Amino acid sequence: MRIGLRQWQTEIFDAGLLPESESVKRSAEHGLTIYEMVRDPKLYNLTALLDAADLALSEDATKLPKLRALLSNSDCGLPYWGIVGCFLLNNVESAQIVLNDDSHEVRAMAAWLLINNDQQTKGLEVLRAMLSEKSYATLKILNIVDWIGSSAAPLLPFIDSLKLDKYETRMQETLLVQQSVNAR
Numbered sequence: 001m002r003i004g005l006r007q008w009q010t011e012i013f014d015a016g017l018l019p020e021s022e023s024v025k026r027s028a029e030h031g032l033t034i035y036e037m038v039r040d041p042k043l044y045n046l047t048a049l050l051d052a053a054d055l056a057l058s059e060d061a062t063k064l065p066k067l068r069a070l071l072s073n074s075d076c077g078l079p080y081w082g083i084v085g086c087f088l089l090n091n092v093e094s095a096q097i098v099l100n101d102d103s104h105e106v107r108a109m110a111a112w113l114l115i116n117n118d119q120q121t122k123g124l125e126v127l128r129a130m131l132s133e134k135s136y137a138t139l140k141i142l143n144i145v146d147w148i149g150s151s152a153a154p155l156l157p158f159i160d161s162l163k164l165d166k167y168e169t170r171m172q173e174t175l176l177v178q179q180s181v182n183a184r
Contacts, residue, residue, distance in 0.1 A: 059085075071098050146178070
């Protein structure tokens with residue numbers, strides 16, 4: 001099944017191996033649609049992304065050195081899968097490596113890993129800074145705030161003050177409604 005899935009992903013140029021915000025950003029930077037971008041191996045190395053995803057999703061602690069090696073790759077998709085794998089293995093040391101990564105998706109995952117490991121202040125600080133910068137991964141950050149639950153309470157007044165785009169405002173409103181329900 002795994003071999004068949006990989007063949008199918010290759011045949012259809014599976015566009016789901018980058019976070020959506022990274023795909024949108026990369027395709028826009030090159031004046032392409034996502035459809036066109038994923039068909040250009042210089043812009044979307046499908047084989048490398050599939051290999052990195054397989055490595056990350058294996059949840060095999062013996063592969064931690066390989067996951068950490070991905071964190072320094074210049075293609076944001078590979079550090080993304082590297083931090084996902086480190087997240088799944090709960091390897092907080094890896095989060096420290098990518099807290100200033102160029103990819104907002106990678107930084108957001110690193111912050112979430114810190115928050116999950118009793119480093120809420122630092123993790124929330126990273127998320128707040130990214131929101132202040134009007135991150136292209138704002139929706140992912142808002143989702144992380146939702147997923148971490150009560151640990152995110154210090155961020156909610158700041159999130160309330162943000163002026164966001166249409167789709168992001170729906171998540172903002174959801175978070176604020178949840179806050180008011182939980183405050184009761």
